[in-house]
Amino acid sequence: MVDGALPGERTQPLRKADPRTLGDYELVGRLGEGGMGTVYLARTGGGVLVAVKMVRADLAHDDEFRRRFRSEVNRARQVPPFCTAEVIDADPDHESPYLVVEYVDGPTLAEVVEQRGPLTSANLHGVAIGVATALTAIHGAGVIHRDLKPRNVLLAPGSPKVIDFGIARAMEATSANTRTDQMVGTVAYMAPERFASDADEPLTPAADVFAWGGVVAYAGTGHTPFYADSPPAMAARILTQPPKLDGLSGPLRDLVAHALEKDPANRPSSRELLDLLISGKQRPAATAAAFADQPDLRAAAVEAQAVTGVAPEPSVSLPTLSIPPGLVGYDENSIVTVPISAPPANTRPAPRPVDRQGRRWAMPALVAVFVTALVAGAVLVAMELRKDDGRDVGAAPPTSPAPTPLVTISTPTEPPRVQDTLRRPALWTATEYAEETAKCYFADALIARRERAGVFKCSGPLDEIPADMHVEVTARLNTTGSCAAIWFRNNGKVGYQARVCEKDIYIGLHNRDGDGKIKVIKTFSLGDSPLGLAPAAVRIGLITRGESVEVYRDGALIGTAPLTERRLQEGRVLLGIYNARDVPDIGPYEVAYTDVKIWDAK
Structure with a gap:
């Protein structure tokens, strides 16, 4: 490797506000952002590359989190490093607590399946x-992964490497992150018992085994075994329906189905x-080929078999493990809350007899399933502000009357590429330009404000979003003449803008042709259904595919x-403020945003 170069396609340069050192480690790049914080590529004093996860600011100030994090x-x-990324160091008492693990230069399983x-x-x-x-090693050390x-x-x-084991519990139980109606996990891979209406029993390793079944099914079929159109519907399938394993066959399919049993006692x-997989009874030729292609895998599996298992220390039976009124699932960038109805009071899990084969888990029933998604920012990021002035040029193209909505938006079920609640600094950050008398700040929402007419972009993530993308954000117009401005496919000062005003979108x-102006391509009149001002809010959806963009208002297609x-x-997605036509130069003009999500469009 050339001196100073960063290994792997997943490594990005440090951003302006990123620290350059953390403890004894020199930070040299960014590996990603997760529910707990930002992951950096770093070097030790001896030049060894490691991965350092720095805890996000709101967690760092929570004493309960620090205590649980340390534990x-x-x-x-x-946990022995058998197909796991070895935990090397940690400093829970640092101003910004951090965890140091072995650096693994390879793509995630999700990335490989998505791309290939x-x-x-x-x-x-x-x-x-x-x-x-990895699970054998993790469980043998008395740890439960919780978010496989x-x-x-x-x-x-x-060999494959499993990361982030055991740390989710520190997030799940801290008061700064979850309320008494929430729990941490990823819905598609959560075991049925995690949705129990009254979780008297602690979480067990059987929940990780269920997740193993989901992971293998996804790797072999390209979809999760309980795929549905929404997280609540997916939870309902997990609770009540058999898994969809089309694409798997033979003994491996049977083993995955066994791991996905509703009753944890039967898994x-x-x-x-591990014993069944490497005994040769599944698919001997495939097992032999797997070992041949991955020289370290056989040794790790054999060593893991030699580990003397210990019963995991029971997890604290937390009030966070309950359905009503919400279920929380987080992935690398977010925490998602989905209200689902509580099961009847008499569907409490039955006590487990001692006999393993005779135990049965009483599955809770879901009465109704409805969708809302609240996205919590989960990373410590400071973003560069890009701002520029602009005015509409030329006559507006003919106005398109709003049609009777016949098409509604279909929200993806997979985790978004980018998401943020926008209720506190995270992916989007506060910025202020005194000479522009403009600023973006947080007041339980991202507020974009200008004292005079014009345009202003809030400081947002630097992620380059593919050309075909799906973005949803809730906007509120706080003052007359204000318009919410959403930029997409934005590159520097050039990009498309969706401007949401009271009467038109x-x-x-x-910045076409570099003249700093905004050329209107199409106008959608809201007719007899104007947006109105705060506290009214609107959910705006934009789906770009090829050479067109679909515009949605509260789930209904506008045009x-x-x-x-x-x-x-491809380019950035940015949020900001603009003003309607022919408004006074003196404002103020103000809009508010919450709950932004961005997916790749299907």
Whole structure:
């Protein structure tokens, strides 16, 4: 590697506000952002590359979190590095608490499946064995992963590596992150018992085994086994329906189905999974091929089998493990809350007899399932502000009357690429330019304000979003003449803008030909249904595909506009403020945003 170069495609340069050192470690790049904080690539004093996860600011100031973080890190350090990323160091008492783990230079399982499709037979068996090996090591050390999913499985040379084990509990139980109606996890891989209406019993390793079944099914089929159109519907399928395992076959399909049993008592242990997988009784040729392609996998599996398992220290039976009124699932960038109805009071899990084969878990019933999504920012980021002035130029194209909504938006079920509640600094940050008399700040929402007419962009994430994308955000117009401005496919000072005003929604091209202006491409009149001012709010959806963008208001399609600049493909998504036509120069003008999510468009 060239001196100073960053390894791997997943490593990004440090941002302006990122620290350059943390403890004894020199930070050299960004690896990603997770529910607990930002992950950096770092070097030790001896030049060894490591991954350092820095806890986000709101967690750092929570004493309960620090205590639990310290405890969980100590437990995680006891996990032997058999297909796991070894925990090397941690400083829970640092001003910004951090965790240091082995650096694994490889893509996540989710990235590989998203880009290339389901795994081949040999690779699938390698992942199944590797993850079972990791769980055997993790459970043998008395730890429960709690958030096993494809994005926590890295496909490293030699063998898969499972990351982020055991740390989710520190987040789940801290008062700064979850209320008494929430729990931490990722809905698609959460076991049925995690939705119990009255969770008297602590979480057990069987929940991780269920997640193993979901991960292997996803790797082999390209979809989760309980796929549905919304997280609540997915939870209902997990509770009541058999898994969809089309694409899997033979003994491996049977083993995955066994791991996905509703009753945790009927699932195999992680050690039993591993024994069955490497005994040759599943698919001997595929198992042999997996070992041949990954030289470290066999050794890790055999060593994990030799580990003397211990009963995990029971997790504290927390009030956070309950359905009513919300279920929380987080992935790398977010925490998602989805209200779902509580099961009847008499559906409490039955006590478990001692006999393993005779135990049954009484599955709670879901009465109704409805969707709302509240996205919590989860990372410590400071973003560069990009601002520029602009005015509409030319006559507005003919106004398109709002049609009777016949098409409604379909919100993706997969985790968003980017999401933020916008209720406190996270992916978006506060900024102020005195000379522009403009600023963005937080007051239980991201507030964009100008004292005079004009345009202003809030400081947001630097992520380059693909050309085909799906964005949803809630906007509120706080003052007359104000318009919410959403930029997409934005590159520097060039990009498209969706401007949401009281009476109209405009799609425009910002800075065309470098003249600093905003050229309106299409206007959608809201007719007899204007937006109104605060406290009224509107959920705006934009879906771009190729050379067009669909515009949605509160889930209903307003219309479609052409995207005329082929040179504008992937780019940033930004939020800010503009003003309606012919308003006084003196304001103030103010809009508010909450709950932004961005997916790749299907």
